[in-house]
Amino acid sequence: MSFGPETIIQGDCIEAMNALPEKSVDLIFADPPYNLQLGGDLLRPDNSKVDAVDDHWDQFESFAAYDKFTREWLKAARRVLKDDGAIWVIGSYHNIFRVGVAVQDLGFWILNDVIWRKTNPMPNFKGTRFANAHETLIWASKSQNAKRYTFNYDALKMANDEVQMRSDWTIPLCTGEERIKGADGSKAHPTQKPEALLYRVILSTTKPGDVILDPFFGVGTTGAAAKRLGRKFIGIEREAEYIEHARTRIAQVTPIAPQDLEMTGSKRAEPRVPFGVIVENGLLHPGDTLYCAKGAHAAKVRPDGSIAVGDLTGSIHKIGAMVQSAPACNGWTYWHFKTDAGLAPIDVLRAQVRAAMPHA
Amino acid sequence: MSFGPETIIQGDCIEAMNALPEKSVDLIFADPPYNLQLGGDLLRPDNSKVDAVDDHWDQFESFAAYDKFTREWLKAARRVLKDDGAIWVIGSYHNIFRVGVAVQDLGFWILNDVIWRKTNPMPNFKGTRFANAHETLIWASKSQNAKRYTFNYDALKMANDEVQMRSDWTIPLCTGEERIKGADGSKAHPTQKPEALLYRVILSTTKPGDVILDPFFGVGTTGAAAKRLGRKFIGIEREAEYIEHARTRIAQVTPIAPQDLEMTGSKRAEPRVPFGVIVENGLLHPGDTLYCAKGAHAAKVRPDGSIAVGDLTGSIHKIGAMVQSAPACNGWTYWHFKTDAGLAPIDVLRAQVRAAMPHA
DNA sequence: TGAACTGCTGAATCAGATA
């Protein structure tokens, strides 16, 4: 089954997800409710004789109900997720611990917890606690064995001034223009997330064209960011009013042109060039000598693309590791050849071969 | 019962806590095993081996076994805690969700989760995830009705440059001189916490003279910080070797008057504003064109904050240097974007983002 | 004397394709 680029479903998210085909979505982003409905039931103002056991029981019942709900929607979510897909869940200390345990118990494998560090949080007015200045996101693959989840490491590193992206993200709250307002000017949704947060989630863990499912769609931040970034989305939401806001909002989003979606790619994704091809193409010749950067080691190129140091023969990687007594070695950067300007890594020859290859 | 100012008990923490009188301590700080589940060896890019936490005390058979252990020590801890006392537990995503659920289920009432944001975390060497740059602390009172927990609001605010203390704390790792070393110069304990972290915990949630219990005492960071701040402590630790280090260490601590205490690490590290954030926040869009001041060079913005001039892609700084054939370039001042009033340097956009982040 | 440089290290669930 393939989805249209924009799907919004009104209804209960568990039923709606169970109606979707299994293993059909690439990423799930979920911002579940965390109204534990505590306080009212548990507060006993008379305070005359608080039975501690009863207190715990009440609390347990309430937490148990939330846990049951959490496990049910997570289970439904896991069914529709592709085996190489991943899930994000956002929450606060009220619910995130319970969500995290359910995520782990259902077989997801946590990859990171990520902190959304708010630049402009609401202060704690009473001065009774630390200002609650962050929320927590859990990023998990479908299972421990699912090693092929999407992570655009190089693009994220580029987006962070060429330093690898950390697990704490500093992003402002959703305010001002971006905040969706109702007819009376009041905020349309109590917990609208900033689009910058979703931008980073989607940029880091999906590819263009991927299908993103949001079971608690609200006013459609996930949909807006997905559309902007050329991803498909499925949003599920119970409240007709939120859906109305979401539709209006998403209709106004202009997608980035496909050719402008291109980002810094991974070296791992580049086509493999065996060292033998360098020799085959005459960029090096059998009998030529390779050197390590300091010239301490020298190796001879052989016709089949292996190299020799004394009696030792093998691949550029193996021999490189052996002469250094290292557990591993990248021969492309370790070995150099002589040029007029001095030693140059053989990786430049590989780059020449790749440049001459037809674009895929 | 009253305790001496410094008590260290060797033994199992659950048995030792059960031997203490109930409702006798003011604060508990616990740094339990994290239940890391590591694969094989991890090599850095330079082929050196990461010194992993592979100690026997961190090994558990299953989540269920870890949960059982967690509930048992938390239950024992709750018994010895005064009704107006509080508990801190620190952990990572491997264990903190399970700890948090146990804390809630046992009747504690979470007041905050606090993020220890590390200035100098270990990077992710393989480029597979976000750098794991934080740990999470849970701060909880003994029960929901226990409103009289200690929180030194004004002192904390003062120590934080007159701004309310937030739930994310930026503090460096414990390294250098502070790190306790064994006879052979290697680290005495694999997970020693920075004293600055304990200062802040103790300063914010205890009064001078309070009794602080640490059931996983290790090399005694809690004891050292408690003594320095004029609090009593009880440390429980199984390993005789750790206790030996702790005693030596704590003996060298000179208590200081709280008013003389300078909050360590309270200066907020000003996060850089990477160019990717400008795009993320929609101040520029993928596909937009940047120009040098004279308009001779043009570059296209990409979704990850890299830019492209023809086939060349890279950061604003790198590409700026390349088009000028210069060794280096400040991309913020070199590249401009079109406005109604002509070209403006992209640095004005960075200023806008910074202005929107008063507490970044 | 100081700047520059080299080396080491920190709670880490850390690769991917092919045979």
Next chain:
DNA sequence: GTATCTGATTCAGCAGTTC
């Protein structure tokens, strides 16, 4: 499923040495 091979991958801070 396992075994083998290619070859990609790090940031901040401290200590010790060199220039």
